[in-house]
Amino acid sequence: LAETLSHRGSSQDLLVRVDGLVLRTESNLCTVLTDLGERFVVNYTRRLKTGERVATTPVVIGDRVRVRLEPERASGLVEEVYPRRNELYRLAPGRTGMKDVLAANLDSVVIVQSLRMPDFNASRLDRFLAIAEQAGIPAAVVLNKSDLVSQSEGSEAAEAYRAIGYQVEVCSIRAKLGVERVRGLIKGTSALIGPSGVGKSTILNCLSPKLKLRTAEVNEATGKGRHTTVVSELLPFGDLDYVADTPGLRSIGVVELDKYEVASLFRELQPLIGKCRFADCLHLSEPGCVVRAAVNDGSFSDERYASYQRIMSDVIQAYRQDWETGRTSAPFEL
Ligand SMILES: Nc1nc2c(ncn2[C@@H]2O[C@H](COP(=O)(O)OP(=O)(O)OP(=O)(O)O)[C@@H](O)[C@H]2O)c(=O)[nH]1
Ligand SMILES: [Mg+2]
Ligand SMILES: [Zn+2]
Numbered sequence: 508l509a510e511t512l513s514h515r516g517s518s519q520d521l522l523v524r525v526d527g528l529v530l531r532t533e534s535n536l537c538t539v540l541t542d543l544g545e546r547f548v549v550n551y552t553r554r555l556k557t558g559e560r561v562a563t564t565p566v567v568i569g570d571r572v573r574v575r576l577e578p579e580r581a582s583g584l585v586e587e588v589y590p591r592r593n594e595l596y597r598l599a600p601g602r603t604g605m606k607d608v609l610a611a612n613l614d615s616v617v618i619v620q621s622l623r624m625p626d627f628n629a630s631r632l633d634r635f636l637a638i639a640e641q642a643g644i645p646a647a648v649v650l651n652k653s654d655l656v657s658q659s660e661g662s663e664a665a666e667a668y669r670a671i672g673y674q675v676e677v678c679s680i681r682a683k684l685g686v687e688r689v690r691g692l693i694k695g696t697s698a699l700i701g702p703s704g705v706g707k708s709t710i711l712n713c714l715s716p717k718l719k720l721r722t723a724e725v726n727e728a729t730g731k732g733r734h735t736t737v738v739s740e741l742l743p744f745g746d747l748d749y750v751a752d753t754p755g756l757r758s759i760g761v762v763e764l765d766k767y768e769v770a771s772l773f774r775e776l777q778p779l780i781g782k783c784r785f786a787d788c789l790h791l792s793e794p795g796c797v798v799r800a801a802v803n804d805g806s807f808s809d810e811r812y813a814s815y816q817r818i819m820s821d822v823i824q825a826y827r828q829d830w831e832t833g834r835t836s837a838p839f840e841l
Contacts, residue, residue, distance in 0.1 A: 569741060574586065772818070
């Protein structure tokens, strides 16, 4: 009997199980665009284990999923998240040690910063670049609001990062300068990420006016954004592409990173890896260190080295915390 039932059920199953792309997630609902072009808002279960390091949510934008639709298609459930090609993640805010996955299966990430309001901050940009490197997703940089600074200020910041090998576009959406060069950065499935108030939603509205995303003035007194976008959403862009508008991020910390891997997040250090006198060199104060030699001869900038030291100190602190809370049993050594 069971066999007949499951057999009879299977022809129906074909009709009610569909594959699709996650466009948006909110609490435990997500919007899925099926391969047949229909949109459904369906549930997913948060299978969060405690005590173990896990992600804050099991389903993110960009995920490919299989959905089971209930009869009449009134509701549905994500049955399976297909393996991810890549994932962009940061350390979840708070002292959780958890991984906050921002998006999956991206072809590129566009890191948006403003030159003023909020002010450009190289160390913050370096953290965004670091998580993109860790994810192995090609990153480009947009420096917006060039109308608020001198031309030399914009080009100086841009040149520093171009020299490392990143594509950098300086633009002003307000003055309509550089808009098309920014459009050129969005190919395949991309995500715009950055702090609040830098103009991510304004950029997308300018490139695709029908989107009508909500934007808001930054706080005049503090120069900080107001966290206007609250949910990440993957939006159809052009005929074939998708682009995500995401909420401004207050903090970017690395997670699931070993202290020996920090250098690999700095593109200009990649050719130097393995060339120090000691194989376990952390490039802090060891003798015969080629990274510190690069700082001394100016080929690795002081600002980028300062960013390296900050990320290293986070990694060491996280390791110490894991060791104290019993998450790792490996002996602690600096
Ligand atoms: N001066 C100037 N202001 C701009 C420019 N681009 C955007 N803005 C303004 O910056 C403010 C913030 O823009 P949003 O698009 O809301 O910023 P966001 O990055 O989406 O911010 P969150 O959604 O909070 O993460 C708005 O008042 C925009 O009009 C620009 O090129 N120059
Ligand atoms: Mg926004
Ligand atoms: Zn070294």
